[in-house]
Amino acid sequence: MHARTLAIPLVLICLASGCGGKQDDKADGSPSSSSSGGSDKASAGGAGETPSPSPRVPTPDPMKDDNGAPGSPDAQGRQSVVFDRVPGNKSGSCVNVGAGRDVKSGGFVGGAFDDARKSYGKARPGLKPKQVRLHWVPAHARRMKGVTVTATSAGKKVRVTQRTVADAEQWKFYDTLITLPKGGKWTFRVSSDVDRGCFVATF
Numbered sequence: 001m002h003a004r005t006l007a008i009p010l011v012l013i014c015l016a017s018g019c020g021g022k023q024d025d026k027a028d029g030s031p032s033s034s035s036s037g038g039s040d041k042a043s044a045g046g047a048g049e050t051p052s053p054s055p056r057v058p059t060p061d062p063m064k065d066d067n068g069a070p071g072s073p074d075a076q077g078r079q080s081v082v083f084d085r086v087p088g089n090k091s092g093s094c095v096n097v098g099a100g101r102d103v104k105s106g107g108f109v110g111g112a113f114d115d116a117r118k119s120y121g122k123a124r125p126g127l128k129p130k131q132v133r134l135h136w137v138p139a140h141a142r143r144m145k146g147v148t149v150t151a152t153s154a155g156k157k158v159r160v161t162q163r164t165v166a167d168a169e170q171w172k173f174y175d176t177l178i179t180l181p182k183g184g185k186w187t188f189r190v191s192s193d194v195d196r197g198c199f200v201a202t203f
Contacts, residue, residue: 076140077143079137079171079172083109086103086109090104090106094200095198105197105199106195108195108197110136112135113134113199119132135175136192137173138193140195143193145163146174149176151178151180153187156182158179158180186200188201
């Protein structure tokens with residue numbers, strides 16, 4: 001099932017066109033983005049899976065008149081054009097996102113971390129104060145059967161599974177709402193089929 005976005009997220013426009021910088025295989029990066037998508041299930045501290053609030057959260061439409069991001073996935077469904085424009089690493093080792101927006105780790109580009117940091121703890125339309133909205137762009141888009149994100153911090157653990165695929169024209173990604181019970185440093189381990197990644201962010 002695919003959830004089609006009405007507007008092209010700025011992240012994919014910038015990532016595909018290179019408006020944010022060039023490729024870097026170091027663990028830190030500073031990138032650019034936005035997203036849309038479906039429904040999540042989350043469990044914190046082993047409390048069992050419970051549906052998260054509706055993902056129909058208002059998002060800016062800065063590219064609503066745009067005709068599409070440059071490039072497209074290759075014949076194998078690989079979204080390499082997006083990955084080539086984002087700081088991070090190819091190995092899948094944990095990336096400290098620092099002040100970055102969108103960062104890559106192995107088989108995923110994650111973001112928008114800067115928006116999530118700024119909004120954490122604040123009430124917003126459609127979101128609870130401790131929820132963060134993060135998107136995950138997989139390297140391989142041909143078979144997208146779902147993504148699992150496991151976030152850990154000082155003994156706390158939150159697990160979210162998202163099976164709905166969002167799209168921005170030709171680009172595919174997952175949009176997630178994740179409830180972080182406390183602020184601090186969180187490690188996000190992301191997996192989907194053959195793609196893996198790890199991101200460290202502080203809220």
